[in-house]
Amino acid sequence: MHLIECLMRVIEAGSINRAAGELGLTQPALSRRIDMLEHDLGMPLLVRKPRGVALTPAGELLMEHARPLLRQAEILRDAMGQRVRSHVSIGLPFSLHHIVTVPFTVRELKASSPMSLRVYEGFVHHLHQWMSQGVIDVGVMEYRGVHDTDQHWGPVIREPLLLVGCQRDDLDLGGEVRPEQLERIRMILPGRPNIIRHALDDHLNRRGLRLTDVIDVETVPLCLSLAAEGLGHTVMPYSAFHKQYAAGRLHAVPIRNLYVSWAVYVHEARRHVDGVSRIANRLREFMVARVHDGQWQMAQAINT
Template identity: 40%
Template sequence: MDSRLIEYFLRVAELGSINKAAADLRLSQPALSRHIALLEHQLRARLFTRTQGGVVLTESGTLLLERARPLLRQLTHLVDQVGDRAAGQLSIGVAPSWRHLFTTKYIPRLVAEYPGVRLRVHEGVSHELREVMHAGMLDLAIVPFEGAPPQGYVHTPLVREPLILVAAKNAGLRPDKPVPLSRLAHRKLALASRQNVIRSTIENAMARRHLDFNIVFELDAMHLSIDLAREGVADTVTPCCAVSGNAHWDDAISWSPIRGAYMTWALCENTARSHSQAVREGQRVVLDMVDEIIGSKRWLGAERLKNRSRHDPPQ
């Protein structure tokens, strides 16, 4: 049996839709349907029931879902053991705010240093990445630090950075002049939905100070929220890395750190894939690049958190 059929099945089960899974896998919907039908034929069992809203697992499909992922991990483990260099697959999740400073440099660097690695990058806001992590679909993820990582993952604190208020150019905000949290009480704001760590951090901080704030609309799209701030529609709050060191925004927006408002990022690692040389090398490149970016002073106010990874050599 072709292991890709199992991977296709898992993606359909995760998304609950053949159309969505086909788009994610870059297959046509008829082609993916044929793959699923072939898998059902080989297993002699119906795996999905078609509904108006998509597909739901049958009893047989639920059983396969429970058993398939460990089998694929074992197969991946075997492939990695047989290979003597960093060949295999690396799936990494990164927040949109990291795009300019990190992600656009990480991808070409990893591909150049490890051409045998098949890289898959998932960009999404924090709660979206955690949903994908809960499904076991990511090997590494850079996400906001929380008390406990998702089940099956370990995390390493990476960076502490300021949260910033982003507004139109004529608002007169300056990176070298932090603003008090109370400044947000007098602004129209566009923030992410309540599951988002930045939203909850700001909401809780405002509540502790008995401050009200005006959310004009919710928007789980960071770069769009910055564009709207540039147009003067509504201000927004982002991690500093979203704009710091990015010449694209220099003449388009104004921004200031919010005094006393910070967030911490962590690197999460899937323990079922920690044996993989590709994952280890991917993690090493992440840590090296974060050190380099902070050392370059392009990431305003960023503080590297020096918790040693469990893959680092003893000091």
């Protein structure tokens, strides 16, 4: 397990040198550990490049299966009392990076706390997978309604989805975008199964409409960058682009009756662990405070 943890730290750091510094090892010592792991498994796991490292296909397969195993080992060590600090892993969607993830993480790291916090970011479908595997204890994911069988820690944060384009765009949409107007607009959108793409497609399908000109892009920042260059429009919540909006690089118009709702979820097996419940409560309270103090514009906190 220790050798696999070393490999994971190398991938997270992006280079053996940086990972060695974080682990308090010399670069040759960490390289020897990676070599030992590759020798034990009988196959290369890393490709050394001029500007860092990358996983081989075998390394990608190992990491895919190793994350939940490492997390379960960490939980077991906590339960057996071998660590004084409680380890809590949280996951948040890319779109909340600036409005929630960064300020919440900064606040928690500055606090004097007996907990060790690990933060993951990903698309929402990845967060669902990581929670089912036990990789994360707490996750901010889309709220799936009152019949949701998983336990969420309310309230729900609801924010409108907006059509986003560059400031110099001369598209005249008025103060609100109607669904039928979207059909004739070139769209730059995250590929499926992204929840924003799913919400937009479902919104149009229910009205017998569909998008006719779509550029599929795999990341939220790239969608926004291409929209800022005037290559098309994207659809995002305000939380995903508020800094570019404040800087005047983008403009946005709400799409009629189209929203995304966020809720804090807790892994079923970990919800009664004190550290996990405290982080979940603090994250929920932090999100609500961002709405109430005006930092999270256009969003509403709704009790469910």
